[in-house]
Amino acid sequence: MPLIIFSGFPSSGKSTWAKCLAENLETKIKSLQPNEEGYNMKVILHSDDSLGIKREMYRESNTEKAARAAQMSAVKRDISKNNIVILDTMSYNKGFRYQLFCESKSAITSNCLIQVICPTTKCFELNEKRLENEDKWNDDLLRQMIARFEEPDGSKRWDSPLISIGYDDKELPFDEIWEIIALRKGPKPNQATILKPAVGSNYLQQLDRLTNQVVSDIVGYQQIDSFGKLKIKNIDNSDCYVEVPSIQTSTATLQRIKRNFINLNRVRNVDSHRIIPLFTEYLTSNLRAS
Template sequence: MAPNRSQIRSKLQPHLDHIHVKLNKRVHTKYPKMPLITFTGLPCSGKTRWAEQLIEQLEHKIAAAQESSAPGHNYKIVYHSDETLGISPMAYKESATEKHARGTQLLAVKRDLSRSTFVILDSLSYIKGFRYQLFCEAKGVVTPHCVIQVMNSVDTCVAWNDASSPKKWDSDVIHQLSMRYEEPNADSRWDSPLFTVVSDYAGETLPVDQIWEALVLKRPPPPNAATLVKPTTGNDYMQDLERLTLEVVTKVVQHQQLTSAGGNVVVDALQNICVEIPTEAVSIAQLQRIRRTFVGLNRMRSIDVHRIQSVFVDYLNKSLNE
């Protein structure tokens, strides 16, 4: 008599379980979790106080998980803020210095997205485009992320700033930032999951259990071709990255030596790759600074060699003309 389906399955089940365990190990090895927590809110809204509370409570969660080797038992915490990154409140007075500040923040986050690490960014993060960049970095390495919005009235933020010693922020800058602030939206994937805390509410608490659930216990979002970080291919890739970006900068410098400022510098006529030079002259130092930033941002990912100059020119054009 031939065995029935249940008998066949019972014989195969140990082998299926073994395969399932091996596949799970491969998934977790290939795509380790590296949760990113982005704080957003106005200056002096209480973000740092909430970030400190979150760190303390996450440390308790990690310690509890270590007792039973539960998920999260091997996690550590890395904290970044404007203060730790050496970013002055004065940087937010001018668009150029503010853009450089955001670049510093993004670079720090990208550097520290590593196996089993909570990366906490305690900053304004008031531009949705910047939060989207952070989301893409998290998704690119297949890690969960969340946004914590710290809410407070503008008047209270100004009052708390005035009461601090020394006073950190210019009151006019706080008001200007409140006008430019782009509220996070829980329906947008780059702002989700979104947790909100109100600083001047006496009974407010952090939803730490929900944050732990979202970042440790849930599966991270799948990557797509646009955000997936590919491992670098070694010295050859870095040499190509350095050489091809330097070629672009050299062509821009030569163009400015021969002509007045402004115009287009043709990098590749066949692919229609051109650097758009602004009307003001661009210094060699500025070009090299942009180039170094680009190389740093792409050091840990592999861009196809034939696309390096195209991607760099796009980045250069945005940096020069924003």
């Protein structure tokens, strides 16, 4: 049922800790009695290696998109009331962590983000020490991935609860993790995350039309060299706002953010009057990050 996400730099020790956690969970579950919470759970560990994802797939956007799709597909397939799913990837992108949070919430299950802290110099050192039969990171790509890393923020609901461990810590905070994943109830899904049995074509058309309208407004706003709060009129005549940065954002970037938002919500039948407020909030968050 719970989802445990590992995050951190490449070669920071995530896989070592993920395997350690999986073993500890299996030992704990075997020790439980039938009347104890979690006794019937099964532990499933997914990693880039188990999913056939090569390091070089992170170099280009198209191949990285395929890698994330494989990770997301594995999570969607295995989330259930009796499974503890551990995802051992970098999870360096906050948009991807948000997607995972939505999947966990729609399944009404608890979730936990574990960040492995490791100095960059140590990551390069550990990468060099990999065995010959292990898939090493190219130094240039390793440097790129560290630069791309978007630090988790425990105050954000999709990064919470956040547990940080050091690459050289002696042991996991296992009791804390167990309490989060086995003893806490999952959050109730809301309109933004609950899955609907079917989505009509009219909803998808509205989703595309309204988000495209917001993107067009931003493009026009930037053409007059404006920045700051842009007021967007919602279909119910309420006001929504987008924080437009002083550095002009390309149309291609805005369209990419729009596509990501549509992909997140295409199977969730969001009320039409909530599309623009949700999209403007999503846009502001992504524009600040970039």
